[in-house]
Amino acid sequence: MDAMLGRAMWRHLLALALALRGAQGWSVLILGGTGFRGHLTTELLVREGHNVTVISRGIRYWDNFQRLSPHMTHWRCNRTLAQEHGGGVLPKSSGLVNCTELVNSNATFDAVVDFSTRTLPEMKQAISLLRGRVSLYIFISSHAVYDVAKNRTHDEEYLLESDAVRPGREVSPLDRWALKGKSVRGDNELECEEELLKQYNAGGFPYVTLRLGNVFGPKENSIRYWLLHLWVKACVALTLPLHVDNSLEATPISMTYTPDIAQAVRLAIAKGLNESCCAEKVHGEAFNLACEEMPSQRVLYNYIGEPAGMPYVETIELPHNLSIVLYPDNLQGPISVAKAQEVLRWSPTTLNKALRSVARFYERIMLEAKKHKQEIEYMYRKIKAMLGADGPRFVEWSRARYAERRKTELYDELDDEDEDEIILSRKASADRHGKGSKRPKREL
Template sequence: MEGWKLLVTVGWLFPTCQGYDPKNILVLGGNGFIGAATSERLIARGDNLVLVNRGNWYWDSHSTVKPHVKHLTCDRQRQLRHCEDLRRFKDFVYFDVVVDFSAYHSEAVEDVLDLLKGRVGRYIYISSDSVYEVCSKNHSNPSRESDAVRPMNAEEKLQMAGKDDYGHRKLECEEVLVRQRQEEGGVPYVLLRLPDVIGPRDNTYRWWMYQMWLRLSGYLERQISIPKFLMDQKLSFVYSLDVADMVVKLTDCELGKFDNAYNLGTDEMPTLLEVLELMKRQLNLENTHIPVNDSAEAIYLFPSVKLGPVDSSKAKDMLNWTPTSFETISRQTIRFYEFAIRNKGFVLARKEIIRNMQAYFTKQPHNVLYGLNGVYGIKYPDTHDEL
């Protein structure tokens, strides 16, 4: 305990930007896709980070994040008051910012606000465009922040909530932050509503699976295709590194930007076919045919919502949101996964992508291994150990 007090008093041993006053930041999650990228940026800036998560370190976050933060192992499925380390720690630290990547139930947000009452300066919550799925959107244009309004009728509200449980729960988390702010002494908040996130180190593997599906198409029985109902559907994406940059910016921006929700998306709103055609060109696979699939069993990995893309103009106007171009995002993401499939430093992620390819795209799992050898020239001497 005395050691922790000393750490807080003198500052942790991070290289601090010249003239910058380090902040105490509580990161809930911080070891996954966007969270690790955000933590890396805050570490580089010289902030004092406390990460609260279950102790799983994804991709290379065990080396890029873990050694540079105060890590507290806690499971948010249980109340944080059961996390003894955090209970002791919070008694002598004021957190300038809470960045919440891991709340999927309203009780999880309430728990943080209750435990850290009077000890938080601002709260950044990572939400989702899925919230619009449970609201009464009355137009066909890209979803705006003002569309996140539940039906007034109780029965209709219940029916809408049942259509998308994830969106319902994320919106409940948002509603907790809005309500507490309306009370005296409430914490300023920002809600970042993200569409499908793409970029390096994605734990859902969706982009990587499409990339491998194209690359190994000559070895797989199930060929890549576009469901007919998605042919003309415009989609929204956001780059994980752009989100990380925005979160870092919000930890230091004026509070006049807070108490708002913001959609963050790319300027482009491509169809799934346009995404895959771009991927083909960047992989030099222009001759690979992508047919339309009328089957109800057609596999697709994007989009994760039904209501279409999001409008990011509010973030542009108020936060100077300047997203990376989709072509650049695609190129950088492809380059990373082409590297990752060969890199034993990502052994767990590599095992997972191979298993997914074997499970969903072929009835003969060894074909995936033949494809890895034939396409990438990779012969794993430990093939059996890999899988």
């Protein structure tokens, strides 16, 4: 009964908040939002005229923070919870409680988009601080949750959202503990999802979970795609074939493009705030996000090689402990995106188009070396660490190749489009417009 009353209260608050906002757009709090996975989401919401507040450390890698900060409210805060000597966390003296702007403000938000929660204590702290202040919570999770879930109970080729369920008493406590240990990241994220569901069932705020696959896009800090973009070019010249993990050789890979995350967040907010219809279809629900194409490692390398001008990519099969394999980063295989397509009306970019866009981005970065010296040198340091003994000659070859291209101005003319800008600013179909989406877009 208490939970039902709580739900009724949230529906009333939702309706009141939407009525008060009118044509002003949404008030959105983004936890994270200037890093690799989230900066395009922040940019999209800003462009559509929404009132965006970001809580982050404000790290100035790439130019995300500098470009976005004039168009948003920024509250600088380190979300990491301090630990006591025994290993316990200190949620009352660290993390979000030190974000004085949030703690001292009485601001309420139509939506919170959470890119930065990593552990259960961080999620509990966020829920405690935001209870009564948010109409909808969007949690960015990942496909790693399936690595710690019980065996699927269907014959589908792909993982469904309903598969992220821990085993019950049919499995021994020892086996349950072993399953939790298969992926620390997956276990942490599933605990966060479970905590959101727990508070929701107790009458708390509605939420939506978006589960990402192997994320790629412009301005990454993991250097995974950037390394592969250079490696497919160097593999023949350096006799350095790309590695194929023989234990994952045939495993299909789900790839998630960062501009598609931004589109899904916008659609989830619009649906969750009952702006288009049927909010009950998204409240408390999870949605997988990825491109529809699911290549194996070899096929993915060929996908990456094509826009890089390499029709043939050399590979070598190696055992798991000897291979440098950057995708996939999960164990359980590809994810189905049918639910997001049907319920959210979300449409992912084709993998070929997305990879072409990202290839163009990194080519431009490499050819504008003076402008992006910090990012390029950071990338080279990471590549040396990743490739070990082969790292120095790989880096020297890459430096020489792009120095020659800059000198002779032999730029790859993929085409003149800036694909990321097109994807971010393309008009959604009429049934996808959220409130505020027709306002003049802000220039960034």
